[in-house]
Amino acid sequence: MKELSLHLLDVAKNSVTAGARHVDISLEEDPQGWLTVSIRDDGRGMAPEFLARVTDPFTTTRTTRKVGLGLPLYRLTAEQTGGSLDIRSQVGRGTTVTARFQRRHLDCPPLGDLPGTVAMLIQGSPDIEFTYRHTTPNGAVELSTAELRDILGEDVSLAEPEIFAWIQDYLTEQEEQAAVDIDPAAMIEGEIT
């Protein structure tokens, strides 16, 4: 995974698989370079014993193979920047995955294509209600599929290619305004924690 947005896509897809009806995605960047990414869903949740080993690469819900690399790689990526991964879950209530990254750390991947990622999540699961919020010291980007659905009505699906293109372009414009440039001179080197 070369971008944080690819991890985001991968982890949020777990919420879809878990039968969530609502998925809230939040990214918060502070002036010190810390990025907190939170994905909260109301899916089926995990039992404590499964939760305890969910970042073990040899733990998966799949029956076709015995490895699941999404969350282990996500945790590794966060920890490589001096950050962390926290997962809270309750059976029948849902799951919240929160990761912290130090964006100034040399090992922190770029954010990547956030608009494409969010547009793709919505396109792939048009019946799920998504909210997306990305706040930075320069501004905020927000999108709610409930608001889009109010405009589009029941007849026009959020999976339509033209709607996908609009969401992607809309978010790209917003993200460009809120973007934070990382000063190469301020990059931090550090050991893997």
Add this chain to the structure above:
Amino acid sequence: MKSLEELKAIREKMKRQMDVRESDENTIRVLVGMATCGIAAGARPVLSAFLDEVDRRGLTNVSVSQTGCIGVCRLEPVAEVFVPGEEKVTYVHLTPDKVPAIVEQHLVNHNVVTDYTIGAAE
């Protein structure tokens, strides 16, 4: 700037298109594998390329959707094409630049792009 007003205009246009759409049984389906293996191998721009190309050509008889792991992680990014009445075709090792040829030759003209299929790769 993109605005919600623009979305309203798209809605009106799409509602008019829906009146002339073919029925579901004639819909060509494209499924792109979007599990961890697919995402890591580059499935996101491939899916985006399919959506862009279908939108650009105004193909109202094609649905593009996402699926989990198709089972051949080493061949990702993978897409399956289902044309009604024809055998399923699996395309492998996809990149965005291969997508326009698949859309034009297979989805529009019903000629499989053999070079990109799993049969050619294995």
